[in-house]
Amino acid sequence: MTTANMNEVEPESVDERLVSVSFWRRLFTRPELGAIVGAVGIFFFFGLIDTQFWKLATAARYLDFAAPLAIMAVAVALLMIGGEFDLSSGALVGSSSLLTGIFATEADLHLAVAMLLSLVFALLIGFTNAQLVLRTKLPSFIITLGTMFLLLGANVGLTSAIVGTIRIEDLEEAAGYGVIQPILAKSFGTPPEDFRIVILWALVITALASWVLLRTRVGNWIFAVGGDQNAARSVGVPVNKTKTGLFMYVSASAWFVGNTSIVRLTSTQSSLGRGEEFQYIIAAVVGGCLLTGGFGSAAGAAIGALIMAMVFIGIPTVGWEPDWRLSFFGGLLLLAVLLNNWVRNKAQEASR
Amino acid sequence: MKLKRLLAMLFTLAFVAAACSSGSSAGSGDDSSSDSGSESSSGEEGTSEESDNEEASGSATYHLITHANPGDGFWDIVKKGGADAETDLGVTVKYSNDADVQNQAALIATAVGEQSDGIIVSTADLDGLREEIGNAIAVGIPVITINGASDIEGTGVITHVGQSETVAGEGAGLQMANAGATKVLCIIHEEGNTSLEDRCAGAEKNVEIERLQVAGTEDIVGSQNEIQAKLQADDSIDGVLSLNPQIAIAAVDAKAGAGSSAVVGTFDNSGDVAEAIISGDLLFGIDQQPYVQGYLPVVLLHLNNTNLNEVGGGKAINTGPAFITKDNIDAISDKAQLGTR
Numbered sequence: 124m125t126t127a128n129m130n131e132v133e134p135e136s137v138d139e140r141l142v143s144v145s146f147w148r149r150l151f152t153r154p155e156l157g158a159i160v161g162a163v164g165i166f167f168f169f170g171l172i173d174t175q176f177w178k179l180a181t182a183a184r185y186l187d188f189a190a191p192l193a194i195m196a197v198a199v200a201l202l203m204i205g206g207e208f209d210l211s212s213g214a215l216v217g218s219s220s221l222l223t224g225i226f227a228t229e230a231d232l233h234l235a236v237a238m239l240l241s242l243v244f245a246l247l248i249g250f251t252n253a254q255l256v257l258r259t260k261l262p263s264f265i266i267t268l269g270t271m272f273l274l275l276g277a278n279v280g281l282t283s284a285i286v287g288t289i290r291i292e293d294l295e296e297a298a299g300y301g302v303i304q305p306i307l308a309k310s311f312g313t314p315p316e317d318f319r320i321v322i323l324w325a326l327v328i329t330a331l332a333s334w335v336l337l338r339t340r341v342g343n344w345i346f347a348v349g350g351d352q353n354a355a356r357s358v359g360v361p362v363n364k365t366k367t368g369l370f371m372y373v374s375a376s377a378w379f380v381g382n383t384s385i386v387r388l389t390s391t392q393s394s395l396g397r398g399e400e401f402q403y404i405i406a407a408v409v410g411g412c413l414l415t416g417g418f419g420s421a422a423g424a425a426i427g428a429l430i431m432a433m434v435f436i437g438i439p440t441v442g443w444e445p446d447w448r449l450s451f452f453g454g455l456l457l458l459a460v461l462l463n464n465w466v467r468n469k470a471q472e473a474s475r
Numbered sequence: 476m477k478l479k480r481l482l483a484m485l486f487t488l489a490f491v492a493a494a495c496s497s498g499s500s501a502g503s504g505d506d507s508s509s510d511s512g513s514e515s516s517s518g519e520e521g522t523s524e525e526s527d528n529e530e531a532s533g534s535a536t537y538h539l540i541t542h543a544n545p546g547d548g549f550w551d552i553v554k555k556g557g558a559d560a561e562t563d564l565g566v567t568v569k570y571s572n573d574a575d576v577q578n579q580a581a582l583i584a585t586a587v588g589e590q591s592d593g594i595i596v597s598t599a600d601l602d603g604l605r606e607e608i609g610n611a612i613a614v615g616i617p618v619i620t621i622n623g624a625s626d627i628e629g630t631g632v633i634t635h636v637g638q639s640e641t642v643a644g645e646g647a648g649l650q651m652a653n654a655g656a657t658k659v660l661c662i663i664h665e666e667g668n669t670s671l672e673d674r675c676a677g678a679e680k681n682v683e684i685e686r687l688q689v690a691g692t693e694d695i696v697g698s699q700n701e702i703q704a705k706l707q708a709d710d711s712i713d714g715v716l717s718l719n720p721q722i723a724i725a726a727v728d729a730k731a732g733a734g735s736s737a738v739v740g741t742f743d744n745s746g747d748v749a750e751a752i753i754s755g756d757l758l759f760g761i762d763q764q765p766y767v768q769g770y771l772p773v774v775l776l777h778l779n780n781t782n783l784n785e786v787g788g789g790k791a792i793n794t795g796p797a798f799i800t801k802d803n804i805d806a807i808s809d810k811a812q813l814g815t816r
Contacts, residue, residue, distance in 0.1 A: 445688035
């Protein structure tokens with residue numbers, strides 16, 4: 124709400140408002156502040172326990188872990204700012220990779236064609252999610268819970284019906300693999316200090332999403348539809364189109380992540396992505412998104428993904444018992460929600 | 476305005492796509508339905524032929540109830556074993572699965588309600604299923620357990636068809652030790668699965684083990700990074716024991732990435748695992764022969780049903796461990812590609 128209001132007001136009055144808000148208050152009401160503090164904290168926390176964590180080779184591991192998570196978290200964050208949820212995103216990561224695999228290895232299509240067909244499917248799922256939510260006015264949580272289970276079932280059922288097993292292998296034999304592989308899975312540097320191109324993709328996507336959100340009219344629309352849908356509609360914001368676009372953006376991201384995975388591994392399995400949607404949401408919330416919509420940050424969500432990756436990699440690196448790490452994420456989520464709640468209250472004070 | 480045009484473009488694309496994908500999915504749907512149609516019709520033929528000959532055995536229906544997570548390649552092979560036994564014996568095998576032990580127990584109760592002629596049940600958590608297994612036996616339905624806890628004494632089941640996880644783990648540890656490994660990472664890919672713990676504990680009898688919990692088959696790239704981070708952090712690790720074929724490939728990649736010289740071995744098998752054994756990246760693949768775990772119990776139940784045979788002497792029948800190595804891989808790899816090994 125706050126950011127939307129600040130962006131929407133006339134240029135003349137912007138200066139006036141910003142002058143009256145102190146630098147510190149503005150800093151502390153940034154949605155991504157908590158995530159940045161958390162990321163720096165965890166970086167030093169693990170590093171002080173074992174300096175191995177500060178090595179470039181370890182950074183390669185958690186950045187590689189974080190990149191696909193960040194791509195999804197940024198998309199989920201924009202959708203959450205727009206006031207909606209998508210629980211089907213994790214299942215769609217699996218569906219997209221499986222479809223690409225089926226088209227490329229079973230139907231022997233060129234890999235680029237296979238990917239295009241699975242993109243079309245993914246966008247269709249996003250479009251369907253959006254239409255179901257907008258037409259029925261039911262909570263997106265319920266609608267996408269439905270599509271999530273539809274997809275999870277199809278991931279197993281359709282794959283085993285067509286392929287005979289639930290695993291797809293030997294994608295490297297598909298036509299066009301040599302062309303696609305460098306785009307989605309190229310590796311830079313010598314192992315163990317090797318960095319995958321997916322990290323670059325995550326950075327580009329995060330930067331683009333941030334720019335759209337903070338510097339364009341579409342960004343204002345996203346904040347507006349998540350803040351107060353009716354108010355947004357009455358001032359002329361195309362609510363339905365904005366939300367449809369957001370759902371389709373999340374689906375396209377799921378497609379991208381699913382395809383980077385299958386192209387990299389040359390194989391996929393119907394369990395890919397199952398249950399991962401919660402990690403995307405945790406990353407978005409840790410990055411400052413409110414569950415009520417209208418407030419959040421794309422860069423914050425990417426940093427949220429980085430935090431989770433650092434925990435995943437940090438625990439084995441310093442030699443801790445990894446049994447507890449899910450509890451760690453739960454704690455992280457609760458902490459983030461409490462912090463966000465506090466920040467929102469402060470933000471509302473600031474805007475008064 | 477730009478957004479409007481962009482969205483309009485996306486919509487058009489989506490609709491064109493809808494036409495395309497509905498076309499293609501309809502095509503594939505036809506394929507699958509004709510597949511299952513031919514299967515079920517041949518099954519029916521088999522049954523009707525049987526019932527013409529021998530009414531009692533021909534109509535036999537057996538239930539194969541597993542704790543499989545949907546999307547686990549291992550259970551596909553078990554399921555295929557059951558389905559092939561169905562065709563070969565001319566009986567009906569109904570497959571169902573649920574990873575939650577309570578739901579699995581409910582599936583047993585359902586099979587009892589359907590007056591099953593015999594129940595095959597996997598025992599990831601035998602204690603959670605004891606009551607329903609007892610109920611089935613009490614009404615005269617023979618039960619055979621498979622794959623998992625094999626301590627069947629007192630349960631009244633005919634036998635257990637599976638691989639003792641501890642024995643298999645011991646074997647894996649010994650193979651590792653023989654290959655010169657002194658500190659082995661045991662990769663746990665599913666939280667709270669006791670059979671995975673048993674494998675690591677078994678291996679621990681023959682070689683030093685350190686356990687590592689990873690993200691799992693839902694996030695293979697993540698799992699690979701976790702294994703690699705561990706190998707990078709601790710270069711005294713000279714062996715990696717994977718408990719799942721996809722994780723095995725991730726472990727091979729992690730080892731290469733970390734520049735580690737650890738030997739890598741895995742439980743269970745797949746086409747990729749076979750290739751990695753041939754190329755020398757994997758030392759061994761432990762085969763518990765899941766196909767047998769699906770196929771054999773149907774045969775045993777059918778023998779019990781038609782000829783009152785009881786096989787196993789109240790003890791477990793071991794389907795493994797069979798070690799697949801560079802030496803015997805050639806003969807077996809063709810079968811792995813077929814999905815029966």
